[in-house]
Amino acid sequence: MARKKVAAKAAQAWIELVTTDPEAVSAMSVVRAHLDPGRAPRSLRRMRVVELWGALPDGDAVAGLLHRSIQFYNPHKERCVVRGSADDPAPTAPGEHVVLVVDRGEERREAAERWWRHETGKSIEVREGVAWLMAFNPEVADPAAAAWELAVLRDRRHGLLCNPHAQEPLVAAAEIPMPWMAVTT
Amino acid sequence: MTARVAVIQFPGVNCETESARALSRAGLEPEVFRWTRQASDLRAFQAYVLPGGFSYQDRVRAGALAAKDPLLDVLAEEAARGKPVLGICNGAQVLVEAGLVPGGAGVEIALARNRMRDRTGYYARWVYTRTEPSACVFTRTLAPGSLLPLPVAHGEGRFTAGDPGRMEALLRAGQVPLRYARSDGRVAESFPENPNGAEVDAAAVCNARGTVLALMPHPERAQDLGALSPGLAGAWADARAATRIRGDREAPGPGMTLFDGLRQHLVEA
Numbered sequence: 001m002a003r004k005k006v007a008a009k010a011a012q013a014w015i016e017l018v019t020t021d022p023e024a025v026s027a028m029s030v031v032r033a034h035l036d037p038g039r040a041p042r043s044l045r046r047m048r049v050v051e052l053w054g055a056l057p058d059g060d061a062v063a064g065l066l067h068r069s070i071q072f073y074n075p076h077k078e079r080c081v082v083r084g085s086a087d088d089p090a091p092t093a094p095g096e097h098v099v100l101v102v103d104r105g106e107e108r109r110e111a112a113e114r115w116w117r118h119e120t121g122k123s124i125e126v127r128e129g130v131a132w133l134m135a136f137n138p139e140v141a142d143p144a145a146a147a148w149e150l151a152v153l154r155d156r157r158h159g160l161l162c163n164p165h166a167q168e169p170l171v172a173a174a175e176i177p178m179p180w181m182a183v184t185t
Numbered sequence: 186m187t188a189r190v191a192v193i194q195f196p197g198v199n200c201e202t203e204s205a206r207a208l209s210r211a212g213l214e215p216e217v218f219r220w221t222r223q224a225s226d227l228r229a230f231q232a233y234v235l236p237g238g239f240s241y242q243d244r245v246r247a248g249a250l251a252a253k254d255p256l257l258d259v260l261a262e263e264a265a266r267g268k269p270v271l272g273i274c275n276g277a278q279v280l281v282e283a284g285l286v287p288g289g290a291g292v293e294i295a296l297a298r299n300r301m302r303d304r305t306g307y308y309a310r311w312v313y314t315r316t317e318p319s320a321c322v323f324t325r326t327l328a329p330g331s332l333l334p335l336p337v338a339h340g341e342g343r344f345t346a347g348d349p350g351r352m353e354a355l356l357r358a359g360q361v362p363l364r365y366a367r368s369d370g371r372v373a374e375s376f377p378e379n380p381n382g383a384e385v386d387a388a389a390v391c392n393a394r395g396t397v398l399a400l401m402p403h404p405e406r407a408q409d410l411g412a413l414s415p416g417l418a419g420a421w422a423d424a425r426a427a428t429r430i431r432g433d434r435e436a437p438g439p440g441m442t443l444f445d446g447l448r449q450h451l452v453e454a
Contacts, residue, residue, distance in 0.1 A: 023244045034253040106298045110305075155284050155291035156253060156261070163246060163282065165347040166297035 010179040011062045012083040013050040014091050014131070015073045021046045027132075027160060031150060035157065039146045041134040047091070048073070049100060049131045050109070051181045052116075054124030059084025065119060071112040086178040095135050097147035100170040100180060101162040102129040107181055127181040129170070132161050147171070188451040191218040191230040193260075195251045198238035198275065200405060207408040208234065210437070211444035213451070224259045231451055232269040233260060235276025237338075237403055247296065247341045248278030257283045267454075269322055269447055270397040274339055277389070277399035286399040287360050288392030293351065296401070297343040300382030308380055309338035311414040312365055314388045314402060315372065319362035320395030322450035323443045332370055333363070333439045334417045335388075335402035342381040342401040344390060352384035363389040363400065368418045396450075404440030412438060 024046040031040050050072055056062055063082040066072040073080050081091040092098055109126040116124050132151060136143040151169050153159035162169040170180060190213050194201045205215035215234070218227065227233070240251040251257070257279070264270050264285055272280035277296065284292040299308055313334055316327040327333065346352050355361050364386040365373035372386045373379035379386050381401070389400040406412065411434025413425045421439045428436045 022242070026241060026244045026250055030250050030253045034255070103298055106300065153249075153282070153292050156257060158291075160249060160253070161245060163249070163292065163295045163297075165292070166295035166343075166345050 009053065009056065011052045011056055011059065012090070012176075012178060012180070013052070013066050013072060014081045014083070015048040015050065015078050016045070016091070017078055019077070031160060035150070035160065039136075039140055039149065041146070041150065042137050043135045045096075045133040047131045047133065049129050049180070050112075051127045051129075051179055052124050053127070053179055055122050056124065057120075059088070065116070068119075069112070069115050071109070071115045083178060086175070090176040092133055092176070093135065096133045097135070097143055098131050098133050098172050098176065099147055099151040099161065100129045100131045100172070101151070102127075102168045102170065102181055104166055104168050129181055144171070187212065187214040188231040188448070189214045189216060189229065190232045190234060190447075191216055191227055192234045192236060193218050193220075193256060194236070195220045195240035195254065197240045197242050198236055200237040200273065200403065203405040203408070204234050204236040204273065207405045207441065207444045210408060210441065211448045213444070213448055220254060220256060224255045227256060227259045228263060230268075231454075232447060233263070233271070235270070235272040235279050236405070237274030237276060240275055240279060246282070248275060248280075248282040251279045252282035257285075261285055264392070264397050267394065267396055269450060271323060271443070271447065272399045273405065274342075274401055274403055277401055278341065280397065280399040281390075285397050286390050286392050287355055288397060294344060294346045294390065296341050297345050298341050299339070299380070300343055301380070302376045307338070307340040309336065310377065310380060311336050311417055312378065312380055312388070312402060313368055313419070314363040315366035315370060317356070317359070317362055317364055319359040319391065320393075321362035321391045321398055322395050323398050323400075323446045324362045325446045325449060326442050327446075330370060332366060332368075332419055332421075333442065334407065334413060334419065334421050335404055335440060336406050336414075337380050337402045339381070339401060342383065344383040344385075344387040344401075346384070352387060355390060356385045356387070358393065359395075360391050360393060361385060361387045361389065362391055362395070362398070363387075363402075400443075404443045407438045407440030408444075409434055410436040410438040
C-alpha cells in the first residue's frame, strides 16, 4: 500500500460563521458609538484562525480531517477555508486589513492535538487566534494605522479588540504569513 | 441617612439580586441600576457595585464591551471623586478593561484566560484568600494575614500585565489586598489553590486610594455562613459548624466582611 504523501508543514483554517457574527456586530456597534467615529471601519468581520504545524497530509486531507471533528469547527454553522501553503489565498476581501489576536501563552489547542493524534497517529501542534478583518472608507488616510488603533486597547476611548497585557496583536503586510502564529508567538 | 449604592446591571449580568441582598444586610440601600437608564443618574449614589455574570455575552473579551459604555464614563468621574466602586468577577473584568484599576494611565493590566494544570476553560471552587496590607476600604475590617474563604467561578480570572514587574509592583504598593492562599495561610503559588494562575496570586487589585476594587471571587455568594463548602477548614468553617448546630444558616458569612467594610467607610466619609 502506498504511503500517504507528507509534504506540507503548516496549514491554516479560516473559520467564519455562516450567519452574521454577533461578536463582530457588537464590536462594530461599540466602535461607532463610543470610539473615534471618523476612523471607524466600513465593515468588520471576525474569523477564527486555526493553524496546524507538523507532519501534515495534503490540503484536501487536512480539510477532510478538520471537517470531521468539532474540535475545529461546526460545519452546520461555520464555513472553513483551508490554506495548505503560502501560495493559497486567505479568504480576505480586497482592501481588508487583518489583525490576528492571540492569547499570549494560551494559543495551543491540546484537545485538538490529542484528537489529531488519535485519528492519524501523528503529533502536530494546533494553535488558534481570532482574525479581525476591517475595511475602511477612502477618506481614512492611513487604514493600516486605523486598523491598529482600533485593535489595540489603550483606554476607554482607544482600542477594543486586543488587550495587549494578555494578548498579542499580529498584523500582516500584503501577504498573510504561513505559518503565522508558530513563528511569531 | 443610609447610603445609596447602585448595583449596575449590564445585559448578561446575573448576580445583581444577591449582591443587592448583601448590601442591604450590611445596612446600605442598594438599587439595581440597569444599563438603559441615564448615565448621569448614577451621580446620586454614594457607591457602586458591578456584579458578576457575562455582560454582553462576553463578546470580544470578558468585560470589553461594557467597559466602553457611557455608564463607565460617569463611574470613572465619581470614582475619581473618591466614591467606592466594587467590581465582582465580570464586574472586575469591566473595571480592568476600563482602566479604573489599578487606576494609572489607561489600561495597565488584564484578566486573562485561566491557566490551570491539566484543564482549560471555566473553573469554579471555594478558595482561601489572604488579606494583605492595603488601603483598600473593602478589606479594612480584616487584619493582614487573615483568611477569607470565598468561591470563584470564572474562565478569565488571571491577573497579568504586559510589563513583567507590574503585578509585583502593585503588590508592594498595597494594591493587591487579597491573594489566593492555602488553608495554612501561606500564599497559594500553584493550582488549584491559585485557581487561575494569577500573577502574585492576586485575587483582587485596587486603585492606589483603595476605593476601587476589582475582585475575582464572589463575596455575595459567601454572605450566608451556611453556604460555606463542607471541605473548608479554619475559623470560618468552625463558625459554620456551630451555626449548623444552632440551625442558623443565614448567619453572616465571610463575604459580608467586604460589604461591612464598605458600610464603615461610607459612615466615616
